[in-house]
Amino acid sequence: MARVLKSLAIISICALGMTACAKTDEPGGAQTPGQQTGPVKIGISLPLTGDFSEPGKGIQEGYQVWADQVNAKGGLLGRKVELIFRDDASDPNRVSSDYESLITQDKVNLVFGPFSSRLVIPAAKVAESYNMVFVEPAGAAKEVFEQGFKRLFYAAPAIASDHYNYLADYILKLPADQKPKTAAYASLDDPFAQGTAYGLRDKLAAAGIKTVVDEVYPPETTDFAPIAAKIAAAKPDIVVGGTQFEDSVGLVRALQELKVQPKLAAFSTGPTLAEFPTAVKGAAEHIISPVGWSATATFTGNQDMVKRYKEMFGGEANEDAANGYTVGQIVEAAVSAVKCVDPTPECQNKLADHIRQGTFDTVVGPLSFDDQGRPEQAHMIQQYVDGKVQIVLPESAKTADIVYPKKEW
Amino acid sequence: MSLLLQGLALGVLTGGLYALLASGLSLYFGVMRVVMVAHPAFLFLGAYLTYTVHTVFGLDPFLALPVTVPLFFVLGVAVQRLLIARLAPENLAMMSVLLTFGIALTIEGLLGTFYTGSYKSVSMDYATRSLTIAGVHLPYDKIIAFWVAAITLIVLFAVLVKSRFGQSLRATIQHREAARLVGIHTERVAGYGFGVGLATAAVGGTVLALITPFFPASHWVWIGKLMAIIVVGGLGSVIGAALAAVLLGVVEGLVLVTVDATWATMMFYVFLFLTLLARPQGFFGGRLAHRF
Numbered sequence: 001m002a003r004v005l006k007s008l009a010i011i012s013i014c015a016l017g018m019t020a021c022a023k024t025d026e027p028g029g030a031q032t033p034g035q036q037t038g039p040v041k042i043g044i045s046l047p048l049t050g051d052f053s054e055p056g057k058g059i060q061e062g063y064q065v066w067a068d069q070v071n072a073k074g075g076l077l078g079r080k081v082e083l084i085f086r087d088d089a090s091d092p093n094r095v096s097s098d099y100e101s102l103i104t105q106d107k108v109n110l111v112f113g114p115f116s117s118r119l120v121i122p123a124a125k126v127a128e129s130y131n132m133v134f135v136e137p138a139g140a141a142k143e144v145f146e147q148g149f150k151r152l153f154y155a156a157p158a159i160a161s162d163h164y165n166y167l168a169d170y171i172l173k174l175p176a177d178q179k180p181k182t183a184a185y186a187s188l189d190d191p192f193a194q195g196t197a198y199g200l201r202d203k204l205a206a207a208g209i210k211t212v213v214d215e216v217y218p219p220e221t222t223d224f225a226p227i228a229a230k231i232a233a234a235k236p237d238i239v240v241g242g243t244q245f246e247d248s249v250g251l252v253r254a255l256q257e258l259k260v261q262p263k264l265a266a267f268s269t270g271p272t273l274a275e276f277p278t279a280v281k282g283a284a285e286h287i288i289s290p291v292g293w294s295a296t297a298t299f300t301g302n303q304d305m306v307k308r309y310k311e312m313f314g315g316e317a318n319e320d321a322a323n324g325y326t327v328g329q330i331v332e333a334a335v336s337a338v339k340c341v342d343p344t345p346e347c348q349n350k351l352a353d354h355i356r357q358g359t360f361d362t363v364v365g366p367l368s369f370d371d372q373g374r375p376e377q378a379h380m381i382q383q384y385v386d387g388k389v390q391i392v393l394p395e396s397a398k399t400a401d402i403v404y405p406k407k408e409w
Numbered sequence: 410m411s412l413l414l415q416g417l418a419l420g421v422l423t424g425g426l427y428a429l430l431a432s433g434l435s436l437y438f439g440v441m442r443v444v445m446v447a448h449p450a451f452l453f454l455g456a457y458l459t460y461t462v463h464t465v466f467g468l469d470p471f472l473a474l475p476v477t478v479p480l481f482f483v484l485g486v487a488v489q490r491l492l493i494a495r496l497a498p499e500n501l502a503m504m505s506v507l508l509t510f511g512i513a514l515t516i517e518g519l520l521g522t523f524y525t526g527s528y529k530s531v532s533m534d535y536a537t538r539s540l541t542i543a544g545v546h547l548p549y550d551k552i553i554a555f556w557v558a559a560i561t562l563i564v565l566f567a568v569l570v571k572s573r574f575g576q577s578l579r580a581t582i583q584h585r586e587a588a589r590l591v592g593i594h595t596e597r598v599a600g601y602g603f604g605v606g607l608a609t610a611a612v613g614g615t616v617l618a619l620i621t622p623f624f625p626a627s628h629w630v631w632i633g634k635l636m637a638i639i640v641v642g643g644l645g646s647v648i649g650a651a652l653a654a655v656l657l658g659v660v661e662g663l664v665l666v667t668v669d670a671t672w673a674t675m676m677f678y679v680f681l682f683l684t685l686l687a688r689p690q691g692f693f694g695g696r697l698a699h700r701f
Binding site (some may be wrong): 016047050051053054056189214215216217218219220221222223225227228229230231233245246249250253254256257258259273278279280281282 | 416621629
């Protein structure tokens with residue numbers, strides 16, 4: 001038995017360290033000793049393997065499209081851009097050491113952020129300690145902005161708790177006879193996913209819409225039927241999920257199986273991915289999600305980005321790629337404005353000051369930031385209407401009318 | 410009350426699935442004292458093959474089984490002969506963890522290479538509805554999973570109890586040296602035992618494909634749960650694992666509907682710790698461990 005216990009101990013240790021087993025470094029190309037004349041090196045660690053590998057790769061592609069376009073235009077301040085990628089395997093410890101070595105050993109000029117709030121916080125701590133500007137594509141949880149970072153900026157329209165703002169406004173303006181009275185919330189135990197659901201919950205609860213289920217499930221959850229059973233028993237008017245992909249599919253399927261028929265069903269990430277409609281087999285119709293980017297939007301550079309993405313990677317660009325690209329657009333604008341791109345505190349401070357004060361035209365719309373680096377805009381709201389993803393809110397960006405109440409699934 | 414009944418019903422159905430997923434793990438340990446960390450990775454390899462059969466040929470996921478079951482059996486024999494059999498016997502449990510950990514990573518890498526990291530799923534119309542009895546909903550995908558698990562386990566028990574191979578296998582489990590002395594090819598039996606274990610992974614993989622979307626790293630979530638089940642059930646006891654699986658499935662379902670999801674997930678580890686403290690051989694370890 002002692003041997004078995006030992007084995008189990010080893011399994012746990014291995015499980016903790018498992019992500020340390022796959023690493024795909026891409027060393028930078030030949031380096032010119034004089035930094036001023038060589039390429040502008042940008043250090044990036046991304047979860048290219050592990051739990052966040054899918055969005056991590058999307059962000060990487062967005063960065064690559066941006067670098068490709070900048071280089072085609074002659075580079076940053078006349079110097080070619082070279083991206084140096086590390087794979088942190090979705091591991092918060094690896095992400096710290098990656099940025100540490102990118103800054104101290106590769107001597108990069110700039111760093112761009114990783115994916116997920118869980119990796120952004122440790123990464124930003126390192127960047128901050130070397131006075132580097134840290135524009136990141138995917139750290140939307142409110143905790144990210146509570147760490148006192150001075151050089152962190154989140155390059156998307158809104159932080160997690162503001163994702164559902166347009167939907168909250170819509171619901172609260174419904175005529176009294178249509179307005180939902182009860183709501184059920186189920187959320188993944190993850191600062192981002194939870195943040196989105198709670199942002200909506202707090203606004204609706206303050207307006208008198210009763211919270212009848214408020215369930216948080218750990219990432220290991222594989223079975224969503226009992227959660228759906230709880231929701232079924234409460235018979236809520238609306239169901240809101242703070243979700244990533246697997247759990248959004250699990251929840252939708254379980255709600256469908258347990259015959260829960262809410263008037264409105266909203267899930268954060270998941271329905272925004274192309275695989276979603278197939279995975280839920282016909283149940284996607286009228287599901288709502290907040291979305292930070294749309295392929296059809298005409299914001300600065302968006303159509304060029306979509307086109308170039310297709311040429312480089314063969315598929316359709318997604319929100320992750322757009323967020324990566326947005327980081328590039330903001331940093332590019334700042335570098336062009338302050339005319340320096342060195343890792344020195346003077347230059348990095350100038351860049352940070354510029355980003356804090358400016359408004360930037362990007363593929364996700366004009367972006368500006370508050371003192372904590374939070375973007376000051378809001379997410380659009382998408383809905384599956386007749387099998388297609390349509391933007392339904394806000395009025396100014398909509399491609400179709402919102403359908404409420406939703407049809408039965 | 411109806412919520413409790415609902416939780417209980419879902420728990421039993423999910424427990425059946427857990428029993429199927431854990432049975433192979435229990436068998437490897439029973440026959441060879443091998444802790445097979447790669448079992449869930451093979452489950453998802455099965456899920457991916459099912460996905461391929463379903464999307465490329467448009468066949469029902471269960472029609473993948475005539476391909477995947479024999480394939481996995483052969484694969485299991487090969488893995489045992491080529492890799493496991495070479496491990497030093499005095500340190501087998503520990504070394505097998507490390508070796509199979511490597512196998513799991515290799516499978517994950519291959520799946521990532523061939524199928525990319527994006528989510529795959531096999532959704533069937535018949536699996537999105539449910540049967541309602543007295544207000545209790547029983548999802549068809551879970552009913553299917555339960556029955557597939559039950560049938561597979563019955564076949565497995567029948568093989569273990571009735572067939573000559575099963576007798577050799579049980580003899581090997583009971584006393585390897587004695588079995589060798591009475592003329593059983595324990596090495597060959599071990600290979601076949603491994604093959605049978607992986608064959609159950611092929612079935613489990615198909616069922617998983619039907620009920621959950623998956624990506625190459627999905628298997629890590631399962632290893633802790635399945636390990637907890639076989640330790641609680643009594644290492645090496647296939648019946649113990651099956652009973653522990655249903656027990657934990659029910660506890661999980663009931664805790665989920667009465668308390669919350671975080672506690673429900675923790676129940677596996679609570680039971681694991683309690684079992685190790687109170688009855689280290691597992692609930693069914695002492696009396697049943699060598700009897701299935």
